[in-house]
Amino acid sequence: MIKVFNLIGKLSLSTFENLGKITLFFFMSFFWLFKKPFYFKQFLSQFLDIAFYSLPVVGLTTFFSGMVLALQTFSGFDNFNDESTISKIVLTSILRELGPVLAGLMVCGRVGAKMAAEIATMRVSNQIDALETLSTRPMQFLISTRLLASIIAVPFLVLVGNIIGVFGGFIVATFKLDLNPILYMISTIENFNSIDLIQGLIKALVFGIIISIISCYFGFNASGGAEGVGRATTISVVTASTLILTSTYFITALFI
Amino acid sequence: MKTKNLIDVKNLSVSFGNNIILNKINLHLSKKESLVIIGKSGSGKSVLLKCLMGLLKPNLGSIKIDGVDIVNTNRMDKENALKNIGVTFQNGALFDSLTVWENITFKETRFFGFDKKAAKEKALSIIQNLELDKNILELYPPELSGGMQKRVAIARAICDQPQVLFFDEPTSGLDPITGKIINDLIHKTVKKLGVSAITITHDISSIDNLASRVILLDNSKIAWSGKPNEMSKSKNNIVMQFLINK
Numbered sequence: 001m002i003k004v005f006n007l008i009g010k011l012s013l014s015t016f017e018n019l020g021k022i023t024l025f026f027f028m029s030f031f032w033l034f035k036k037p038f039y040f041k042q043f044l045s046q047f048l049d050i051a052f053y054s055l056p057v058v059g060l061t062t063f064f065s066g067m068v069l070a071l072q073t074f075s076g077f078d079n080f081n082d083e084s085t086i087s088k089i090v091l092t093s094i095l096r097e098l099g100p101v102l103a104g105l106m107v108c109g110r111v112g113a114k115m116a117a118e119i120a121t122m123r124v125s126n127q128i129d130a131l132e133t134l135s136t137r138p139m140q141f142l143i144s145t146r147l148l149a150s151i152i153a154v155p156f157l158v159l160v161g162n163i164i165g166v167f168g169g170f171i172v173a174t175f176k177l178d179l180n181p182i183l184y185m186i187s188t189i190e191n192f193n194s195i196d197l198i199q200g201l202i203k204a205l206v207f208g209i210i211i212s213i214i215s216c217y218f219g220f221n222a223s224g225g226a227e228g229v230g231r232a233t234t235i236s237v238v239t240a241s242t243l244i245l246t247s248t249y250f251i252t253a254l255f256i
Numbered sequence: 257m258k259t260k261n262l263i264d265v266k267n268l269s270v271s272f273g274n275n276i277i278l279n280k281i282n283l284h285l286s287k288k289e290s291l292v293i294i295g296k297s298g299s300g301k302s303v304l305l306k307c308l309m310g311l312l313k314p315n316l317g318s319i320k321i322d323g324v325d326i327v328n329t330n331r332m333d334k335e336n337a338l339k340n341i342g343v344t345f346q347n348g349a350l351f352d353s354l355t356v357w358e359n360i361t362f363k364e365t366r367f368f369g370f371d372k373k374a375a376k377e378k379a380l381s382i383i384q385n386l387e388l389d390k391n392i393l394e395l396y397p398p399e400l401s402g403g404m405q406k407r408v409a410i411a412r413a414i415c416d417q418p419q420v421l422f423f424d425e426p427t428s429g430l431d432p433i434t435g436k437i438i439n440d441l442i443h444k445t446v447k448k449l450g451v452s453a454i455t456i457t458h459d460i461s462s463i464d465n466l467a468s469r470v471i472l473l474d475n476s477k478i479a480w481s482g483k484p485n486e487m488s489k490s491k492n493n494i495v496m497q498f499l500i501n502k
Contacts, residue, residue, distance in 0.1 A: 037366070126349035129311050133343040134363050134412075135335060 025217045026209070029147050032140040039145050046149035050111050051156050057110060058103045062161035065098050066090055066168025074177050083173070083183040088191040090169035095196040097248065099162040104207035104244045107154055108237060112215040115146055116236035119219030120229040128220070143220065147212045154208030155201045162200065199255050206251060207244050214240040261286050261320075262340075262420055262452050263308065268317035270303055277303045278314070279476040285420065290446055290453045292466050292484075295473035296498065301456045302346075304473070305424055308454065310338050322419070342413030346425040348405040350397035350412070356383075357393040360411045382411045385448075386441060403434040407441065414449060421446060423455040427462060439465040460499070463487065472498060 073089045119142060122128050128138045166188065174181040215236040222232035263285040270278040277300045285291050295301050306312040308319060310326050318325045324337040350359050357379035364370040364378060380390055386407045397405055406426060413421055426442055427435035443465050446453045455466050463470055463484050470487055472480040472495060479494040480487075487495060 039366075121352070125347055126345045127351055129306075129309070130343070130345055130349040130351070132311060133309055133338070133341065135339055135367065136362075 021221075022213060022217050025143075025220070026147075026213045028139055029143040029213065029216070032137065032144040033148055035140065037140075039141055042141060043145040043149055046146050047153050049114075050107060050149055050153035054107050054110055054153075054157055055160065057106050058157045058161045059164045061102045061106055062094065062099055062165035063168040065102055066094055066165035066170075067172045069093055069098070069165075070169040070172040070177065074173075083179050084187040084191070086173055086177070086179065087169070087184050087188040090173075091166055091188055091191050092193075092196055094162055094165040094169070095193075095200045096252070097200075099165055100158045100200045100203040100207060101244065101248055103158045103161045103204065104154065104211070104248075105241055107150075107157065107207070108211050108240045108244060111150075112211045112240050113233050113237050115212065115215035116219040116222075117229055117233045119143075119216055120222030120232040123220060123222045124225055124228055138220075143212075143216045146216055147209065150208035150212035151205060152208075154211065155204040158200055158204035162197070195255070199251070203248055203251050206247055210243045210247065211240050214243065262322055263454075264318075264320040265308070266318045266320075268304070268307060268314050268319065270300070270307065270312065270314045276476050278307075281317070281478060283471060283478065283481075285452050285454060288450055288452055290443075290455070290466055290468045291471065292455045292457060292463050292469070293471045293473060294457055294460070294463065294498070296458065296501070299473040300476055301458075301473055302424065305422060305454070305456050309341065309343055309422060310334055339416075340419040341422060342416065342418035342420070343422045344406070344409045344413045344424065344426060346428055348397065348409040350405060350408055352397055355394050355396055356400070356408050359397065359408060360415050362412065363416050378415065379411070382415055383408070386411055386445070402430055403438065406430070406438050410442065410445060414445060414451075417449070419451055421451055421453045423453065423457075425457055425459075426455060427457065427459045432461075435459065436461070436465075442466060474498070 069090045070086055073086050077085060077089075119128075122131075122142070128142070131138045131141060170181070170184060170188070173179045173184050218232040218236040218239070222228045224231070261284040263283075265281060265283045268278055268281040269276070281304065283291075293301055293304065303312065307314050308321075314327060317327065319327050321337040322340060324333055326334045326337050329337075350356075351362070354362070357376050358365070360379040360382060361370060361375035365372075365375050370378065376393060379393060383390065383392070388404065388407050388411070392400060392404065392408075397408070400408065423442060426438050430438060439462050442453070442455070446466075453466070455462065457463075467484045470480075470482060470484050471478055474494045480490060480492045482490070488499065490496070
C-alpha cells in the first residue's frame with residue numbers, strides 16, 4: 001500500500017515539476033521574442049514548414065471531415081435533411097471544433113514530432129552548446145522563432161482548413177445527397193457566426209503554443225543519444241495531443 | 257584591470273547531488289600557451305571544459321577570462337568575455353541543416369553583416385589553410401568524413417579570430433593516422449594564429465604534439481601538472497598508473 005502511495009506521490013511531484021518547468025520555458029521563449037536580434041530567416045523557414053508544408057495534410061483531413069459530417073447528418077437526422085440543417089451542422093462543427101482540433105492534431109503529428117526530434121538531436125550532439133559558444137542564445141534562436149511561427153501558422157492553417165472542410169460538406173450535399181447547391185450556399189452564409197470562427201481561431205492559437213512549447217521543451221531537455229531523441233519525440237507528441245484535446249473542452253466551456 | 261593570464265580558475269568546485277565532479281581546481285592559461293588536460297573517463301575533464309565555456313555554472317569558485325569573472329558577473333559581460341573563445345566539440349557539433357560555409361561563417365553572417373559572397377570567400381580562405389578542398393563548401397556535414405568534420409569544426413572555431421581555442425577530445429572517433437593528422441593540424445593552427453589553447457583529451461599521443469604544459473585530472477582534483485617531457489620522468493603514482501594504463 002505504501003508503495004502505491006509512494007508511486008502516486010512521485011508521479012504527482014514529477015507532473016507538477018514538469019508543469020512548472022514548461023510554464024517557465026514558455027515565458028522565457030516569449031520574453032526573448034521581444035529582444036534583439038530577431039532571427040527572421042529562421043522564423044520564415046519555420047513558418048513555411050508549418051503553414052505551407054502542413055497545408056496538404058490539414059486540407060485533406062478537413063475536406064473529408066466536412067464530407068463525412070454532411071453524410072452523417074443526412075443519415076442521422078433523416079427528418080431534418082434540408083439544406084439549412086445540414087449546412088448549419090457542417091459549418092458550426094467545422095468552425096468551432098473539427099477544423100481547429102483536426103488541424104491541431106495533424107500539425108502536432110507532423111511538425112511537433114519534427115521540432116522535438118530536431119531540437120533533441122541538436123541537444124544530444126552538442127549543437128545547442130555550440131550555438132551558445134557562437135554568441136547565439138539557443139532559446140531565442142531555436143525556441144522563440146518556432147513559437148512565433150506556430151502562433152501565426154496554426155490559426156492560418158485552421159482558417160484554410162475551415163474553408164476546405166465546409167467545401168467538402170458542400171460537395172457531398174450537392175453531388176451525393178442531391179440538395180440544391182444555391183440554397184445550400186445561401187444557408188451556409190446565413191448561418192455563419194463570427195463568434196464560431198473566433199472560438200476556433202482562439203483554439204488554434206492555443207494549440208500553436210501547446211505544439212511548439214511542448215515539442216521544444218522535451219527536445220531541449222533530451223538526453224541519452226538516439227534513444228533520448230526517440231523518447232523526447234514520443235512524449236512530446238503524446239503530451240501535446242492530450243493537451244490539445246483537454247484544452248479544447250475548457251476553451252469551449254468559456255464560450256458557452 | 258586586466259590580468260596577464262588569459263584564463264584564471266580559482267577553487268572551482270562542481271558537484272551533482274552528492275557526487276563531487278571537480279574539487280577546488282586551480283589553473284591558469286597564459287598568452288600563447290597550449291595546455292593539455294588529460295585524465296581517465298569520468299575524471300571531470302569535460303565538466304571542467306563546460307565550466308570554462310560558460311555552459312555550466314560551478315557550485316563554487318571563479319573563472320576569469322581576460323579579467324572578467326564569468327561565474328559571478330551579469331549575462332552581457334559573460335557573453336562578451338566568451339566572444340574571445342573558439343570551441344571545437346568532441347563530435348564536431350556542426351549544424352546539420354547548414355552547409356559547410358554556412359557553418360564556418362555562422363557568427364559572421366548573423367552578427368557582422370557578411371553577405372553570401374564575402375562569407376563564402378572567408379570560409380574558403382580558412383578551409384584552404386586547413387588542407388580541405390574548396391568543393392566541400394556547399395556540402396552538408398553528414399556528407400563529410402569524420403576527419404573532415406573535425407577540420408570544419410576547427411575552421412568554425414577560428415573563423416572569428418579568437419584569442420583562446422578549446423578542443424574537446426579532438427581525436428576521438430578517428431583512426432590513429434587521421435588522429436595524428438588532426439593533432440598536427442591543431443598544433444600548426446595554434447602556432448600560426450599565435451593563440452592560446454586548452455585541449456581536453458584521453459589520448460596520450462596528443463601530449464607531445466600539442467602541449468606546452470600538461471594537467472592530469474584524477475578523482476576530481478589536479479593530480480599532477482608540468483611540462484610534457486617531465487611527465488614520463490615523474491615519480492607520481494597517479495601519473496605512472498595513467499601512463500601504464502595507456
